Amino acid sequence: MEWNARIEALRNVGLEVLDIVKRKDVKELWDASDNLDSACEACHRSYWYPGETPAFYTRLDRRLRDRVGSSSPAARPASRAK
Numbered sequence: 001m002e003w004n005a006r007i008e009a010l011r012n013v014g015l016e017v018l019d020i021v022k023r024k025d026v027k028e029l030w031d032a033s034d035n036l037d038s039a040c041e042a043c044h045r046s047y048w049y050p051g052e053t054p055a056f057y058t059r060l061d062r063r064l065r066d067r068v069g070s071s072s073p074a075a076r077p078a079s080r081a082k
């Protein structure tokens with residue numbers, strides 16, 4: 001079941017982080033924190049806000065652009081270089 005796999009992933013990275021903390025390895029902790037964040041976020045995407053797919057954000061972008069029009073800075077990123 002996907003839920004159990006997600007839990008397992010969080011548990012594994014959690015144990016890894018605990019070990020790193022004990023060794024006080026800042027560089028490794030920095031990298032592992034990315035993995036920890038991914039373990040949280042992957043589960044949230046499946047079970048907390050499953051509707052937030054890439055397609056959802058594409059539609060949201062389009063709706064925002066329709067509403068704000070071409071004056072939106074995000075709609076004309078090239079002009080920001082000036």
Ligand code: HEC
Pocket residue numbers: 003006007010036039040041043044047048
């Ligand atoms: C196995 C799945 C899973 C994992 C892994 C997971 N979460 Fe969640 N999390 C959920 C679900 C599902 C909800 C939504 C609960 C609800 O709807 O009330 C949630 C909700 C939350 C909330 C909101 C709580 C609130 O009061 O509304 C926070 C904050 C959160 N998670 C943080 C984290 C962090 C930080 C991690 C990693 C360290 C993590 N979660 C890992 C499943 C997970």
